[in-house]
Amino acid sequence: MYNGISVKRVNKKNMRIIMRTKIGHFFLTFLLLASFNTHALFNEGQARLESEKNTISIFKDSVNSVVNISSLGKLRARRGFFFSSSTREVVKGEGSGWIWDKNGHIITNYHVVEGADNFLIRFNNNKKEYKATLVGTEPAKDIAVLKLLEVPRDITPLKTGDSNNVQVGQKAIAIGSPFGLDATVTTGIISAKQRGIQGIGGVEIRGMLQTDSSINPGNSGGPLIDSSGNVIGVNTMIFSSSGSSAGVGFAVPINIVKKIVPQIIKFGMVKRPGLGIAIAEKRELAYFYGIDLEKGLPIQSVRPGGPSEKAGLKGLSQNPRTREVKLGDVILKVDGKEINDFDDIFNILYEYKVGDIVEVLYRRGSALKKAKVKLEEIKR
Known part of the structure; x- marks a missing residue:
């Protein structure tokens, strides 16, 4: 007995308090460690940074091989009291394209070059305007091939992938000249495959890739690129009532392009x-x-x-x-x-x-x- 209080009772009470304190410290330490380990295993900022690095790298490697295309047509104008006429070239439309080979062949859409007589090509890393001529077209697949009349020395073709291996949900990067703004990059995913879309050639284009990467007027003909830097499609059209991107864009699969472009280069057309x-x-x-x-x-x-x-x-x-x-x-x-x-x-x-x-x-x-x-x- 100590002052009338049992020492045994005091010790038991103190032990309970000590145990509760130790258990509380244990759980607090456990929660802190769990939080630390979760943060170490998945760092959202780090994951986002890796994706950004990938996009930046692909853009830097590809942008100088993506071109802006101005389609030129002849405009006849009357002037003076005697209605004398003159003919001058004007820009009929603009689009995008990309370098196919070292010989200066450029891939774009048929609807970018339709009705034009001559073409001016602008590179991102070269302020000079280059002239190009039309090699041939395949309206049924909305594909056209141009050729530079003067080929820059540092020209670099883009690598092509295999669109049969494309997976829904994988990253998709579009580079082009929307609204005439050169060297623009947008990112998204492959939203769907095997879409059938009515093409400009009057026949349905099947097997199209659908993407939510922003595709706007002027992007037509530009490349759709995967996270490995390979071209997997040619950006072709959007579904939108306003004419601007609504998150539903389509690209001609690169495997179709690889099949028809060599024929266009060789024969000026596709032998159907x-x-x-x-x-x-x-x-x-x-x-x-x-x-x-x-x-x-x-x-x-x-x-x-x-x-x-x-x-x-x-x-x-x-x-x-x-x-x-x-x-x-x-x-x-x-x-x-x-x-x-x-x-x-x-x-x-x-x-x-x-x-x-x-x-x-x-x-x-x-x-x-x-x-x-x-x-x-x-x-x-």
Whole structure:
């Protein structure tokens, strides 16, 4: 006993206080360590800095290979009392492009060069304006190739990637001249793949890359680049009611570009493969002749001596006495891929070369038939 108080009771009480204090210190230390370790494992500022470094590096490496293109056209003006006329060149439009090779070939969009006679090219690191000439175009894919008449010594082509390996969600960097402002970079991601967009050439462009990287007027023809610095697409168009970026832009995949550009450089055009047939319009068949078709593509005619005629395919026929039109063969599939309209057959055959052999599944009356057809070059 100490002053009437049990020492044992005092010790027990003190022990409880000491234990509670130690447990509190333990949890506080644990929380501090956990917070420190989490901060060490994931530093948001550091992660953001690495992404910024990547963008800065790619921009520096690529910007001098991205060009501004001014499309020039002739303007005829009248003057004076006797209406004498003069012709001068004016800028009809502007866009972007990028260096394809050391020979000075430049890739851009068809709609950037459409209707123009001459072109002026400006580099980011060179104040001189260079003249370029049109090598050829492929309106169906909205691609054009220009060639510099004078090639700078320090010209550097951009590296190209593989658009088949592009993943939704990966980084996408667009460089170009929106609204005529040279050397502009925007970043985002690949939002979707395999989009089908109606192109300027009157046929659907399939397999397009969708991105939320800002693409505005003037960006057309510029490169879409991945985080490794490889071109994965050619910026082509936006979906917007205002004409400015709304976060939905599209690019022609680089694998399409790599397929057609060598042909344009070599031949001035793309040699398209075809079946040697003319296609009948379903709406016209239904309206004029009461022939309704839900599936398949009706053949209007086959070219005499062409591959489809050799394979036994037939087009529409007409009874000379009654003038009644009889349906010919209806193509259902080409190499197992369904065909229901012109866009289908155009895009499927675009994947082949002249001279390739394809299997055509078609319907004649109620019978299903197959034929092997050797693709020929479509003359334009």
